[in-house]
Amino acid sequence: MDEFIAYASKPGVFVVDTRPLADFCERYVPHSLNLPLNSNLDVLVRTYFNSESTILFISEKGTEAEAVQKFSDRGVARYLGHLEGGIGGWKGRVSRIEPVTASKVLDLMKKEKIHLLDLREPKHFAQKHVVGAVSIPAERFDLELSSLSPSRTYFVYCTKGNRSCNAVTAMKEMGLKGFLIWNGMEEMSKLPFKFEGVAL
Numbered sequence: 001m002d003e004f005i006a007y008a009s010k011p012g013v014f015v016v017d018t019r020p021l022a023d024f025c026e027r028y029v030p031h032s033l034n035l036p037l038n039s040n041l042d043v044l045v046r047t048y049f050n051s052e053s054t055i056l057f058i059s060e061k062g063t064e065a066e067a068v069q070k071f072s073d074r075g076v077a078r079y080l081g082h083l084e085g086g087i088g089g090w091k092g093r094v095s096r097i098e099p100v101t102a103s104k105v106l107d108l109m110k111k112e113k114i115h116l117l118d119l120r121e122p123k124h125f126a127q128k129h130v131v132g133a134v135s136i137p138a139e140r141f142d143l144e145l146s147s148l149s150p151s152r153t154y155f156v157y158c159t160k161g162n163r164s165c166n167a168v169t170a171m172k173e174m175g176l177k178g179f180l181i182w183n184g185m186e187e188m189s190k191l192p193f194k195f196e197g198v199a200l
Helices: 002-008 021-026 041-050 064-073 104-112 120-125 139-146 162-173 184-188
Strands: 013-017 054-058 079-080 116-118 153-157 177-182
Touching: 002 013, 002 054, 002 079, 021 162, 041 064, 041 139, 041 162, 054 064, 064 079, 104 184, 139 162, 153 162, 153 184, 162 177
Parallel strands: 013 054, 054 079, 116 153, 153 177
Antiparallel strands: none
């Protein structure tokens, strides 16, 4: 683990946890990104990395080679290694996220004004979004963190939850209050939220 920490502390190195989103929410290494192997990796890799990015993986046992291959296939081939034993091999501080359901957010909106952040790409936001949501595309989120107020609580969504999960972890590390809306727009679209956009 000491070698993993030494690599992770180097500038330009990303710690990528490839476990499913639900497992990541229960227990994750601070400052890591969640890019599950069963997610839309084309979008996620494009959001966070380029061909010069260097990766350290945290993966479930038996999926290490698959992680390397899938990222390499998408142009991210600079790979330093895996955390031995996966998340079970991590002995340092861990964090967790408590997602909220879309139905709970809908109930809250009926009672009070809430602050919604939409992390999808601008074209998807333009097509359809929840009325009152603010668009901050995931690839720009780190640049926009300083504009968020520590006195507010934010509810964050994307399409399914992966990009908003990474945004919420970044917010926690900055002392900001954020909640991941579980299953994001995929679930919200099934409920009577008020939407607007060119596709409606």
